Amino acid sequence: MDHIIEMRGVHYRRGDRELLKNIHWRVKPGEHWALLGLNGSGKTTLLNIVNGYIWPTQGEVSVLGHRFGEVDLRELRQSIGWVSSSLQEKLYGTDRAQFVVISGKYATIGLYERPTSEDTDRAAALMCTLGCGHLWDREFRTCSQGEKQKLLIARALMADPNILILDEPCNGLDLFSRERLLDSIHELALQEQTPSLIYVTHHTEEIVPVFSRTLLLRRGEIVRAGDTASVMEERTLSDFFEAPVVVEKHHRRVYVRAAGPEA
């Protein structure tokens, strides 16, 4: 397989609005991507196309070597994990954390069969990687938002996906929970046989170094896609935000602020 995701000339129209315009995007095996864009720029729409939830109006899409139109999308979807904070509300709050994670293997909400000892061991190992092993017996509803996000990532990984989409996983997290979650994602990316990670955010500082590639999306168009280091330049980002910004780098992460009159 040459590409994990390949889009060529993808457009997506809704009524008279073009929500995605002429998208050319390739994700190669081993790459982890960050997707950066303001509200309404089309990030979730783009990923809904990857997942086959919506169909492009024009253009070609291949995911994991399968061309859309020639593949059973339900089957393909099992290879794609998706974590977003809106998923939290759909899960049974009184389930123990371990069951929330284990049931991810079958992509069900709630667990109807006795898990095998392999499932249990795998869930324990994943929770350990994500730094939430101590929550094993906790009721899901009693976990903090950051803890829930880690459990949901572990849950998504139970199905052994080839692609893991993290759609604003740090939403609603305080500064420290966010750092802990980012550490866990970093840890995950360093594991062998890790899925291709796609990390959606509005905040450049969440793009940790494992995301070596970044795509900038504005009003449904790709403004720039490539090496994170070259994308995260002051001039590129000022052009992208259509406003002068100041870029500061700390520990290979980029912090952006609007350039005031003093800058």
Ligand SMILES: Nc1ncnc2c1ncn2[C@@H]1O[C@H](COP(=O)(O)OP(=O)(O)OP(=O)(O)O)[C@@H](O)[C@H]1O
């Ligand atoms: N089903 C739909 N019908 C009409 N417009 C839609 C539909 N889905 C999305 N849109 C519009 O498409 C644009 C892109 O939406 P999308 O959810 O992809 O943005 P986003 O980049 O994920 O934003 P956010 O950062 O707020 O999550 C928005 O203007 C949105 O209102």
Ligand SMILES: [Mg+2]
């Ligand atoms: Mg979105």
